[in-house]
Amino acid sequence: MKPIEEQVILVTGSTDGIGKITARKLAGKGATVLVHGRSRQKCEDAAEEIRRSAGTEKVAHYVGDLSSLAEVRILAEKISSDHRRLHVLINNAGVGAVKGQDGDPPRSQDGYPLCFAVNYLAPCLLTHLLVPVLRQGAPSRIVNVSSAAQEAIDFDDPMLEQGYEPFKAYAQSKLALAMFTFDMAERLKDSGISVNCLHPGSLLDTKMVRESFGSPMGRAESGADVEVYVATDPALERKTGVYFNEMKEARAEEQAYDAEARETLRRLSEKLTGMKSDHR
Numbered sequence: 001m002k003p004i005e006e007q008v009i010l011v012t013g014s015t016d017g018i019g020k021i022t023a024r025k026l027a028g029k030g031a032t033v034l035v036h037g038r039s040r041q042k043c044e045d046a047a048e049e050i051r052r053s054a055g056t057e058k059v060a061h062y063v064g065d066l067s068s069l070a071e072v073r074i075l076a077e078k079i080s081s082d083h084r085r086l087h088v089l090i091n092n093a094g095v096g097a098v099k100g101q102d103g104d105p106p107r108s109q110d111g112y113p114l115c116f117a118v119n120y121l122a123p124c125l126l127t128h129l130l131v132p133v134l135r136q137g138a139p140s141r142i143v144n145v146s147s148a149a150q151e152a153i154d155f156d157d158p159m160l161e162q163g164y165e166p167f168k169a170y171a172q173s174k175l176a177l178a179m180f181t182f183d184m185a186e187r188l189k190d191s192g193i194s195v196n197c198l199h200p201g202s203l204l205d206t207k208m209v210r211e212s213f214g215s216p217m218g219r220a221e222s223g224a225d226v227e228v229y230v231a232t233d234p235a236l237e238r239k240t241g242v243y244f245n246e247m248k249e250a251r252a253e254e255q256a257y258d259a260e261a262r263e264t265l266r267r268l269s270e271k272l273t274g275m276k277s278d279h280r
């Protein structure tokens with residue numbers, strides 16, 4: 001990888017929680033950091049706070065609501081037109097175990113169950129659309145923030161339309177992101193773009209945990225250290241297709257290693273997002 005001072009790094013969902021601390025730490029190391037969020041005001045405030053605390057002007061911000069696939073496309077276009085090269089994409093943004101109503105899931109702007117849409121479909125589409133600028137930045141890295149909470153997907157009802165359970169929806173969206181990670185790592189092998197995923201730590205003190213998972217047990221800062229490690233550590237130069245449980249290589253839920261299940265998920269994602277996933 002280039003020296004960090006020459007790298008451009010996008011951290012999605014960096015207006016709060018682990019993502020904001022990750023963006024601050026990366027800016028502190030000298031990277032050009034692209035802050036992202038869904039609220040313009042929170043983006044401006046986070047970017048300004050990071051500039052001040054990291055003592056750098058190399059911070060820009062991008063607004064885009066990941067619950068809309070049209071906004072994901074606009075976000076990718078803006079980033080690609082402003083930056084010819086991207087060195088690291090951290091797909092950090094996410095929603096927790098969001099409650100539904102009368103057994104129905106809350107929905108994205110496109111009408112898909114929210115967890116699956118924001119935690120999986122949006123980063124999947126964003127990544128595909130940013131592959132050209134990541135290629136220009138190669139050697140470059142894609143880091144997907146998954147979770148140790150992973151549950152196998154039943155492809156007869158992949159988005160839990162028939163019986164919505166918030167925790168299951170969250171855990172399945174995080175497994176989908178791990179499956180996508182391994183799939184992309186294979187597809188992008190020899191491209192100079194590595195693709196890994198991680199669990200930042202359990203019940204770290206963030207808005208998501210306080211709102212959907214109960215009392216926090218750890219500091220958000222430690223989750224940011226994991227993200228920075230997987231995004232930048234030179235020792236991981238040749239690692240791709242790996243799931244990190246905090247800073248250790250670990251095994252994801254078994255379905256993530258099932259090539260047929262990954263193919264089914266890829267086809268479904270192409271249908272739902274309209275993307276083409278062949279990057280060879």
Ligand SMILES: NC(=O)c1ccc[n+]([C@@H]2O[C@H](COP(=O)([O-])OP(=O)(O)OC[C@H]3O[C@@H](n4cnc5c(N)ncnc54)[C@H](OP(=O)(O)O)[C@@H]3O)[C@@H](O)[C@H]2O)c1
Pocket residue numbers: 012013014015016017018019036037038039042064065066067091092093094095118145146147148199200201202203204205206207208209223
């Ligand atoms: N905290 C933990 O213990 C833990 C454990 C395992 C995995 N994780 C994962 O770590 C990542 C960061 O979570 P966190 O705990 O730091 O949560 P958080 O404090 O709630 O931060 C989530 C970030 O995602 C953004 N976001 C949410 N919905 C969005 C949307 N529709 N469009 C654009 N941005 C959106 C939020 O924006 P706003 O500021 O506008 O809300 C915020 O910046 C998530 O992927 C989460 O699943 C966290």
